[in-house]
Amino acid sequence: MNNKGSILDKYLGLLNGPQTIGRGVPFWLGFLAIVATLAFGPEFLSRFQIINFSNFLISGFMALSLCLIWGYCGVLSLGQAAFFGVGGYAYGVVAINLLNAHGNTDIALIAGIFIPVVFAAIVGGVMFYARLRGVYVAILMLVISLVIGTFMRQTADPDYTIGAAYLGGMNGLRPASPDDPLLPSLILGLGQTIQEFDGRSVSFYYLTLGLLVAVYLGLRCLVNSSFGFFLVGCREDPDRTETFGYDVRLIQLSVFCISAAIAGLAGTLYTAWGTFIHPDGFGVAQNILVVIWVAVGGRKDLSAALIGALVLEWISLKLASEGEFALLFMGAILVTVMLLAPTGVVTTISDLIGRLRTKRSTLAASEMKNGEPDV
Amino acid sequence: MSDASDKPILEARDLVKDFGGVRAVAGLDISIYPGELHCIIGPNGAGKSTFFKLLMGIQRPSAGEVFYQGRNVTRLKPFERARLGMAIKFQAMEVYQELTVFQNLFIPLRRHHRPKQIPEQAAKLLAQLHLAGTEEGLVSNLSHGQQQWLAIGMSMAVRPEVLLLDEPTAGMSPDETSETAKIVKGLNASGMTIVVIEHDMAFIRNLDSRTSVLHYGKLFAQGSFDEIEQNEDVHRIYLGTV
């Protein structure tokens, strides 16, 4: 990747670095422009559109999650939706149970992020410490996601109740009895102050946008730090990296857990957004969509993956009004990009821009040297 | 020349390694002393690379033990041995092909240096390896010999006590080979114990060090380079009559 340093490196510290494309003034201006557009968007959008946008920002978290573990660490997981779903259900179960007692969903939010991490630690621990690589990790995660989905689908029996929450089988999570509260949206409380973030509200949209920007910037710092170098080493040649004294299994496991946390956050936000979560979230479609976003955008770079997700989800929203073409189109795009631009569309474009710039600057340099252009 | 220290820094005791029906290493007993420069030679298939893999922990021995600084490390994983002070450069190139030279060096350098110090340390290392100024370029732009040097440099960067080099001059021109010999001797002069597997006789003659000859996975002969060079039996195993 062409990642020449820029004048902003001094001021932006770890936000700029060799593992993320886009370090210069044009990139950051563009970034600010996009964030500003998204921030002021609600002024111009209808209520319905704002609700959709909240949902489609959530796909950004999933893309970042997969990009981290696949693009940077080299571990393809075809079952990230498993963490999304586990996070969503964890949030829902805890929220329904504690809402009356606490008046807020603080703990539920934490559960929605933390329980997927525990799950990832167990599954990842087994996989990485047994030195399972490549294909096996990929398919194992998909199978785990499908298996959980299958399990959740057959929890229609009223016995499948955790406290006040009834798993509900195919119809999704719901309260166990009329006395128990409905699945709540986010209600965050600190001491006496309570703030509700109803999924249909503008405040939820801003919360999601804020969290997405925070996670994106945080990950930028992470991958541009020393740890990011180790990640890339594990991806490029894990055996060689180990000979330098790095515990590759531990690095893979930590990154796996971090990406599970982000996917869990996505699931939590999604559940709070729609106040529902049901087993379809574990299915093949959910898993393959994340892979498509990241593969088409560019898996080795955070911005590329994020842009891939947002653009494809937006196209998908537009297509939804035309008919059932969205998934077919996604499949076609994936195959086309894998054939023509296997590193991803955004990454390929950025490489081209980089190369054009280098050509122009070497041309300019040789012009200055000789006084006339080289032939 | 070797430091006269009583206790070996690295020891293989009765190492055996079987692959399916093949016994690659068949009871190997070798001791390496601190500060030594030691060469390992032998015909193809003698078990030299497997020996290195057993020393570093990349392969587990079928029998036998490895001792490092008097401590039994046979059960330790490669990264644990690396943290104790062992480093290795394999036959295969051992650089990160898709990354820049700087990124290649950052990863090993980071073990002993803080990020702010690394650009300077990298520059120093590159100067030693005749690669000054190449930081920003991709590794794939370097010549084969330069990539080998970079690979050696990466192993050096973790400041090991013992450095294992498996065919460091493979594919190098005679000029590059003598440069490599200089680099290796320079490292050894600064106190690093170095064990080298090589085929290139000019290189080994240049090193002029204690030499072990492996044959069919066993230690066949050991001595100074001159002794080995005069040894009739060693000649014969290379000609295939033993």
Next chain:
Amino acid sequence: MEELATIFGYFYQYLDNIGFLILAASGLIIIFGMMGVINMAHGELMMIGAYITAFAYYAGVPAPLAILLAGLGSGIAGIILERLVIRYFYKQLLSSLVVTWGLSLILSQGFLLVFGPSILNMPTPFGNFPIDEQTFGIYRLVLFGISVAMIAGVWALFTFTRFGTNARATMENPGMADALGVNTRNVYALTFGLGSAMGGIAGGMFAMTATISPFFGINYTPLAFITVVVGGGANVITGLLASVLALAGVQTAVNNMVNVYVGYLGMMGTALVILLVLPRGISEYLERRKIRTERAADSE
């Protein structure tokens, strides 16, 4: 005498599960062993076979012929996919996973658009037979029989025909085979076609026991995949057999001890354990042991 029925019941289930896995996985493992490609669209090739079988049958074609047509149709579809897309991804396990998953999405969604979400059904032929007070379907035994015939056929093809020799040579060392005059391009295309055709036939067989819809394939792809990976690509036949016997065995046992869902879980768990111990699959381990015994015999 009830024991006879129960014991036969276990046996029957075991054979049923074996037949299922063999049919689902045999096409896939040939492709995996030959080209190092994991075809996530295998289920959709089976779906194509199922649809062809159903349409042919309802158009009046007798069932066995309909199934052969299905094999032909899926085989051709497979060759087209191979020439257009797959051939750029040999030996790239992860990339071939992703791109074939895309193909699978195109195929299933494409069929959904063309044929709609409504499901088709075919009648299960041959009826039942009684053992004591229980009845068992004959068709499942036929399915088992066909699956065994299919493996035997593949084995014969690889052992006795010139294509088979070329294919095995290409599998072991494509560069060498090429240098010796084998048209490796054709071998790859035909092998992929063969694997797809087997998928089509499997789809046709399953069409008579399962509902046919555009999402038919999803029931089979994960299981087929796991069977293939546990079997390993070193020796396609032994790998498939060993893997199927082990996995179907666990599934049958756990099915009867707990329930079908846990049986499925048990199979996954077994697959995981086998992979932890033998990361390249059973056949790779068996091949290594064979070499070891051969070498030991040689040195005596």
